[in-house]
Amino acid sequence: MIVNTPKNTVKMDSQGLDHTLRPKSWQDYIGQEKIKKTLEVMIEAAKQRKEPLDHLLFYGNPGLGKTTLSNIIAKEMNVNILTTSGPNLRHGGDMASILTNLNSGDILFIDEIHRMNKVCEEIIYPVMEDYTLHLVVGKGPTAQTMQIALPPFTLIGATTKMAMLSPPLRSRFGVTLQLNPYNHSEMQEIITRSAQALNVSIDKPAIDAIAKCARSTPRIANHILKRVRDFAQIHNSNNIDGKITATALDCLEIDNMGLATEDRKILNTLIKNFDGGPVGIKTLSAATKEEEESILDIYEPYLLQIGFLERTPKGRRATKLAYQYLGAEYRQPSDQALI
Numbered sequence: 001m002i003v004n005t006p007k008n009t010v011k012m013d014s015q016g017l018d019h020t021l022r023p024k025s026w027q028d029y030i031g032q033e034k035i036k037k038t039l040e041v042m043i044e045a046a047k048q049r050k051e052p053l054d055h056l057l058f059y060g061n062p063g064l065g066k067t068t069l070s071n072i073i074a075k076e077m078n079v080n081i082l083t084t085s086g087p088n089l090r091h092g093g094d095m096a097s098i099l100t101n102l103n104s105g106d107i108l109f110i111d112e113i114h115r116m117n118k119v120c121e122e123i124i125y126p127v128m129e130d131y132t133l134h135l136v137v138g139k140g141p142t143a144q145t146m147q148i149a150l151p152p153f154t155l156i157g158a159t160t161k162m163a164m165l166s167p168p169l170r171s172r173f174g175v176t177l178q179l180n181p182y183n184h185s186e187m188q189e190i191i192t193r194s195a196q197a198l199n200v201s202i203d204k205p206a207i208d209a210i211a212k213c214a215r216s217t218p219r220i221a222n223h224i225l226k227r228v229r230d231f232a233q234i235h236n237s238n239n240i241d242g243k244i245t246a247t248a249l250d251c252l253e254i255d256n257m258g259l260a261t262e263d264r265k266i267l268n269t270l271i272k273n274f275d276g277g278p279v280g281i282k283t284l285s286a287a288t289k290e291e292e293e294s295i296l297d298i299y300e301p302y303l304l305q306i307g308f309l310e311r312t313p314k315g316r317r318a319t320k321l322a323y324q325y326l327g328a329e330y331r332q333p334s335d336q337a338l339i
Contacts, residue, residue, distance in 0.1 A: 021194050021222050022068045028193065029072060030218075031186040032065065035177050039069070042175070043076050052105050053077060053154040054174030055128055057113075059162045061301060063219025064179040066158035070109045073156070081107040086115035092135070095120040099133055104151035113157035114164040121169055128155055128172045160297075181216035181305065190218045191225055195240065200229050205242030213249060213258040215302050220258070227252060257306065257325070262290065263299055264326075267308060270318040271328050278315035 023029040026036055046053045053073065058066040067083075074081035082098065089095055089110070102108060110116065126132050133148040157173065159165055170176070182190070188211045195202040202225075210228065214221035225240075231248040232240045253261045269287050270277050285292045290299070300316070303309035308322040323330040 021197050023065075023072065023193075024075065025072060026076070029065070029068065030189045030193065031182045032069075032179055035069070035179065038175070038177065039073060040076075043073065047077065052079075052152045053107075055155045055172065056157070057165075057170065057173040057176045058156065058158045058179060059176070060160070060179030061181065061217065062160055063217040064181070065218060066179060067109070067111060069179075070107065070156045070158070074107045077105065077107070077154075079105045079107055079154075081109055083109045083111070085111040086113050089116045089120040091117065092119050092123055095123050096133060096135060099124075099127060099150055100148065102151060102153045105153065106151075107154045107156055109156045109158070111158045112160065113169075114159045114161050121166065124155070125168065125172065182218065183216070184211055187211035187214055187216065187218070187221055191221050194222050194225055198226070198229055200232065200238055200240055202240040203242065206240045206245040209242060209245045209249065209256070212256050213254050215258040216305075224249075224252070224254065258302070262288075262294075263303060266290070266295065266299055266303070267318055267322050267326060270309075270316065271323060271326060275331055276323070277317035278312050279317070280315045284316055 026040065029036065042053060056070075056073075058069060060066065070083075071081060080103065082102065084098060089098075098108065123134070126134055127150060131150040131152055133150055135146045135148065155173075157165075157169075162170075188207050191207050191210050191214075192202070195207075206228070210221055210224050214224060228240055228245050228248040231251075232238070232244050235244060237244065249255070265288055266284070269284065270279060273287055274283075279287075281292050281295065285295060288295070300309060300311075303322075304311065306321075307319055308325060310317050310319055320330050
């Protein structure tokens with residue numbers, strides 16, 4: 001099966017291209033059906049009451065569509081959306097400046113909200129409850145508290161680390177929704193749609209190969225698709241087929257499980273250097289020369305998801321599936337942990 005696309009092309013930079021691949025409506029947004037249904041009901045009810053949408057919190061792994069959902073919500077509500085991120089909110093003035101520029105019904109989207117400064121977090125508590133901004137002017141005995149009434153708006157927070165969000169902040173969101181990894185069929189639909197946006201044709205074997213190695217994540221699928229498209233372009237072809245895809249994935253060192261060189265290095269280190277584990281994170285970091293945060297945030301979640309790694313009270317341990325994947329003889333892990 002070949003998926004054909006329009007012949008007209010649009011010149012754009014990489015950032016603009018990523019924006020083009022984002023779904024713009026519920027019809028284009030594939031997957032997360034229960035979340036979409038919940039949001040559609042909330043949006044319709046809020047529009048009927050002529051009120052802003054309740055505050056929302058999205059959580060899940062990177063690349064699952066939290067930002068995209070927020071932009072679709074803004075479009076469906078026909079309001080403006082102001083986007084920022086937790087690390088950018090360092091001082092109370094940063095938060096005050098953003099809040100005082102919101103209009104009635106607007107959406108404030110804060111990505112990685114768990115990384116927001118504690119001062120900014122405390123400022124936003126009363127804002128979320130009664131749309132009142134409390135500012136302290138001056139210092140010492142002459143300090144005064146100023147209250148500024150804000151127009152009703154919607155705060156949408158997104159986080160990849162739900163546990164790092166403080167309970168007081170988490171409890172102020174009206175709805176908390178978890179985005180889950182996509183199944184194989186949904187990934188195939190996403191890749192097909194993205195190929196159309198990139199103005200290339202792609203056959204079913206290529207779609208299937210990319211879907212298998214995309215870690216159930218649309219962002220990763222789109223990144224791989226764009227790199228495969230580069231290989232097709234160099235071969236003077238506007239059609240991505242299974243052969244070109246296999247060549248590209250081989251050069252990128254991505255296998256059909258979606259594992260890259262770094263993932264395999266972690267598994268090999270566990271099995272060959274430490275007899276499968278258990279191994280503490282500090283030891284594993286030193287042995288692989290990877291930062292602890294990189295192992296925890298980038299590599300470990302997917303290895304846990306596919307059952308190649310398990311976390312025990314004594315450390316990380318390679319599973320029998322990991323041994324089979326690497327073609328190594330399975331050994332029963334010892335109970336002695338390396339910290």
